[in-house]
Amino acid sequence: MALSCRKRADPRLGKYRVVYNINMASEPVCVEDFEPYLKASVPDTVWQYFRSGADGEQTLRDNPLAFQRYRLRPRCLRDVSQRDTSTSILGHRLSFPVGVSPTACHASVHRDGEVATAKGVSNAGSAMILSMWSNRSLEDVAASVHPDTPLLLQINLIRNEGRLKAVIRRAEAAGFKALVVTVDQPVVGNKLHLKGGKRDLDPTYPQLLLPGEGTFTLEKALALVKETESLTWKDILRLRGITSLPLVLKGILTAEDAREAVKHGAAGILVSNHGGRQLDGVPATIDVLAEIVDAVRGSNVEVYLDSGVRKGTDVLKALALGARAVFVGRPAIWGLAYDGEKGVEKVLGILKEEFSRAMALCGCSSLSDIKPDLIARMPYNNSDVEL
């Protein structure tokens, strides 16, 4: 990417700023090409907030690399002229098996925040998990998408029952299809690069406001997360008593917890290491996917995966190992920084095109053709790719 300096619209501020280091003449051709646009368009603290992982960032680095340790076994001479990339999650259709994971504070990247993200997702025929820590309200997000776009709401199981019930009732009324409960965050991961503070992040969290409450400070938000330290599986049962929305548990990394999820009535499991932002040193999600798929076999629980998905072949590998769909976190943010709603749509469009091409090259014309025998080897903890 050539060095250049030019005036570029700042999507956060709605005005121009000088941008260095990006040759705007070259169109992004793969998902990772979008990342520099985020770095160039936000203050360093915001860039670090979105980029960073926990501690030494071993898991953050391993997430995308791990996919490269799996090789594909393509089948030839199959008619792949008509390919169907569509699937469903919890009975709701997606045009291809990729959705957007919950990430907080989109207004720190684009002035329309999660509304822009949701429009891009909707135009791409994808699904979105809205973060409880979003800067735009779930009602505004719901009003901005096509009626058939699956929206799910991520929640942290805060102890304050009034606040929790209020957000759940709002999600039900706005037509959200499921609650995605984050279970890997009893405490916030140790992000060394954020020790300088989060002062440039947009601190509005409309999901957490009770009627009549004007603002919600970052300190108040962190105090709420602190309340989650004492949560247990009983709280999943408590939640099932509050809502009939399906529950997806996000952040499960072991067969043991997957079996608990089945026992406690989960409708789905999102295998996730939070994009390397919680416990550093846990495996890449693709390395634990098979054990989790195995653990829930025979139940109706759907298994999804996020963390490090960057290419169409990553999607194909995850599906071959048993995921029903995958989700991306940072890539949506990169697209948002690139060109708001259109940028998000473009990132997802590239993933869809790459996935469809990978299906063709592997001899698959529908998702039911994607089976474990497409994977050449499963080297758990193999160290042939440098960390």
Ligand SMILES: Cc1cc2nc3c(=O)[nH]c(=O)nc-3n(C[C@H](O)[C@H](O)[C@H](O)COP(=O)(O)O)c2cc1C
């Ligand atoms: C900046 C940022 C904010 C995030 N905020 C949340 C959140 O509010 N709730 C949550 O459950 N996960 C959150 N995550 C984790 C993502 O949902 C997702 O698991 C992760 O980004 C996937 O990895 P990827 O970015 O490599 O695709 C966040 C991740 C990032 C990078």
